[in-house]
Amino acid sequence: AQSVTQLDSHVSVSEGTPVLLRCNYSSSYSPSLFWYVQHPNKGLQLLLKYTSAATLVKGINGFEAEFKKSETSFHLTKPSAHMSDAAEYFCVVRASGGSYIPTFGRGTSLIVHP
């Protein structure tokens, strides 16, 4: 069984300040973890993924995430928010040794104020 919890439904930051979007997971197998971004009425774009290599994963647009097995977390961060980062973000877990069907978090809406 696998599950993913995005702890915040909304995160509001000012432009230029750091971004932290939290994600905790559970998985019976070694997980693969993903962060996707979705702008309004658009599909999902992959930001980054963890697949059992380096625990600190760098993605596109300055985002990165750190896999912490002891905390079962995979939080997404960015040092400085841009207005264009305002979107919906989904954390996704997929068990590498079991079903390949992913489980989506409920999403976190990132709001960026000028």
Next chain:
Amino acid sequence: GAVVSQHPSRVICKSGTSVKIECRSLDFQATTMFWYRQFPKQSLMLMATSNEGSKATYEQGVEKDKFLINHASLTLSTLTVTSAHPEDSSFYICSAAGESYEQYFGPGTRLTVT
């Protein structure tokens, strides 16, 4: 990266008619395709998983006679919403996976049933 297209991007239809949505993997062979439904401000809900040349596997609560899925080739899957009603209005997203099980998402189709 791999590209998945969906057609149409938007469709408006009258209640009682059927609508077909196409999902294509443009530069890789998709052994498995997934269909998701997304309600406003919510996460993606997996509707069904289809493997090329075999019947789709539907998630619990999804009517297989209502949502017909065909995966006739390694690059094309179709979702047909039969006898559509206003409650079927939603954003439908497909994804395609090759042998690595990595999922690539389409841009989505906005269905509005009047």
